[in-house]
Structure formats: structure tokens, C-alpha cells
Amino acid sequence: MRYLKRIVASTVLVLGLLATSITPSFANSYPGEEYFQVGQQNEHVAQVQNWLIKLGYEISVANGRYGPQTTAAIAKFYADINNVSDGTTLGPKGWERIRVAATSNDAKEEVETKKSKKKNKPEQVVTGDADRDAKVEKVLAKAASMAGTPYRRGGTDPNRGLDCSGFVLNAMKPVGISFGRTSRDMRAETKKISKDELLVGDLVFFHSSKGTVYHVAIYAGDNKIWHARQPGLRAAKTPIYAKRVSYGRVNY
Numbered sequence: 652m653r654y655l656k657r658i659v660a661s662t663v664l665v666l667g668l669l670a671t672s673i674t675p676s677f678a679n680s681y682p683g684e685e686y687f688q689v690g691q692q693n694e695h696v697a698q699v700q701n702w703l704i705k706l707g708y709e710i711s712v713a714n715g716r717y718g719p720q721t722t723a724a725i726a727k728f729y730a731d732i733n734n735v736s737d738g739t740t741l742g743p744k745g746w747e748r749i750r751v752a753a754t755s756n757d758a759k760e761e762v763e764t765k766k767s768k769k770k771n772k773p774e775q776v777v778t779g780d781a782d783r784d785a786k787v788e789k790v791l792a793k794a795a796s797m798a799g800t801p802y803r804r805g806g807t808d809p810n811r812g813l814d815c816s817g818f819v820l821n822a823m824k825p826v827g828i829s830f831g832r833t834s835r836d837m838r839a840e841t842k843k844i845s846k847d848e849l850l851v852g853d854l855v856f857f858h859s860s861k862g863t864v865y866h867v868a869i870y871a872g873d874n875k876i877w878h879a880r881q882p883g884l885r886a887a888k889t890p891i892y893a894k895r896v897s898y899g900r901v902n903y
Contacts, residue, residue, distance in 0.1 A: 681743045685742070687740060688739075689717050690717060691717045692714075692715050692717065694715055696715045697713045697715035699749060700724075701713045703724045706728070706749075706753055707803035707804035707805050708724035708727055708728060709723070709724060717741075725738035725749075727804065728804075731804060731814075731882055733857070733866075752881075752882035752883030753882075754883075755884070776872075782903070786903040787851055789825040790823060790826055791851070794818070794869055794877035794888075795888070797809050797818060797821060797879075798888070800813050800818070800879065800885060800886040801886075802814065803817075805817070807821070809821055814879055815834055815868065815880075816834050816837060819854065819868070819869060820832075826903060828903070834856060834864050835863075835864045837854060838854075840899075841854055841899025848900070849898045852903065853869075853901050854867055854868070854869060855867070855870050855876050855896055855898055856868075858895040858896065858897060859895070860895070864897075870898070
């Protein structure tokens with residue numbers, strides 16, 4: 652009898668270990684539902700909520716219920732990455748985009764951004780207007796100091812994370828320039844100019860296919876911009892990669 656009990660106990664242990672080794676954690680892989688639907692409540696929804704909370708989206712608590720707050724947060728996430736979703740369903744692609752955004756700020760990228768920050772030497776600006784140039788140099792220096800800051804929706808504190816407009820507002824502080832809180836406010840508050848008129852220190856706006864402004868950045872010259880990019884990516888200087896853009900004059 653004792654021998655039989657030992658065999659049973661050993662079998663249970665082995666099966667348990669096998670199950671653990673072959674069953675992927677839902678935190679890293681799609682849990683199997685065809686789509687999450689409004690009204691569902693389970694631990695998988697809670698995981699998505701935790702990711703969205705980490706990214707700065709407005710969900711009061713990760714209670715596992717797919718309700719109005721979660722719907723709104725998912726829709727805002729998609730708007731921030733210039734994709735279209737009403738947030739009422741969430742499938743494998745959406746799950747992966749949110750997961751990657753929430754978990755991609757890893758040590759490797761942090762090391763890379765620290766390296767790039769060291770390479771960001773003070774930028775000299777020469778446009779013929781010495782007063783403006785001096786102010787723009789201060790703005791670019793502040794922008795460079797925030798390289799590597801994680802993206803956080805609604806973020807205005809570089810120590811916690813920034814969204815695109817929060818990045819611009821912080822970069823402009825050394826010269827006393829302020830705008831409204833959102834990229835759309837900034838578009839409305841700056842004079843629209845052509846690409847030929849664009850100067851270092853002006854603003855660059857990204858537009859959706861419907862013409863809506865969804866992103867703002869600071870022009871750094873040579874077709875490059877400083878910006879807080881999108882969920883899952885850290886602030887950096889990059890080429891202007893959007894196809895639909897407009898430009899706004901900043902009066903320094």
C-alpha cells in the first residue's frame with residue numbers, strides 16, 4: 652500500500668511539473684478566447700487592465716471586468732498608435748500590441764537610450780536670429796536631457812513618464828513658452844507653415860487618415876524630431892516617419 656501511495660504521489664508530481672512547463676502563462680500569450688467582449692470578467696481582462704494602467708490609461712482598478720473604463724482605455728491606446736478601434740472587443744493582435752507596449756521598456760532599451768543620451772551633444776542652431784537661436788538651443792538641450800523617458804499617457808513628469816504633448820511642454824519650460832495640454836491644442840495655437848518655412852524649434856504634427864492631429868514633436872533639423880513617441884517606446888530623436896504631417900511656428 653505504501654509503495655502504491657509513493658507511485659501515485661510521484662506520478663502527480665511529475666504531471667504537475669509537466670503541466671507547468673508546457674502551459675504558457677497568460678501574462679505572455681493570448682489566453683485562447685476568440686475575442687474579449689464587453690461584460691466579461693476574468694483574470695485575463697485584469698492582466699490587460701494592469702498593462703493599460705502601467706501605460707497611464709485611466710482605469711481606476713484592475714478588477715478583471717471588461718466595462719466602460721476598459722473600453723475607453725483600449726480605444727485611447729489605439730488612437731495613440733494611430734490605429735482604429737472602438738475598444739468594445741479585443742483580439743490576439745490587440746492583446747499583443749498592448750502587451751508589447753507595456754513590457755518593452757526593458758533593460759536592453761534602457762541601456763540603448765542611455766548610450767544615445769550620451770551622444771546627444773549640445774546642438775548649435777543658426778538661423779540668423781541670434782535671440783531665437785539661443786532659446787531654441789535651450790529647448791533642444793532640455794529635449795535631449797529627457798531622452799529615454801518612458802511614454803505615459805497624460806504624463807507631464809519626466810521622472811514618471813511623458814506623452815507627446817507633455818514632452819513638448821517640458822522642453823519649452825526653460826524659455827517660458829507654454830501651450831494648451833494636448834497636441835490638438837498646440838496645433839490650434841501655432842501658425843500653420845509650409846515645410847519650406849520650417850525652422851528648428853518649430854512643431855511637427857502627425858495627422859490620421861481623417862486629418863485628426865494625434866501626435867506632436869519638436870523639429871530638430873535635418874528632417875529629425877524630438878518626441879515622446881508612443882506606448883512602449885521611449886522619448887528619442889528620430890526621423891519624421893509619418894506620411895501625413897503639418898508644421899506649426901513657435902514664436903520664441
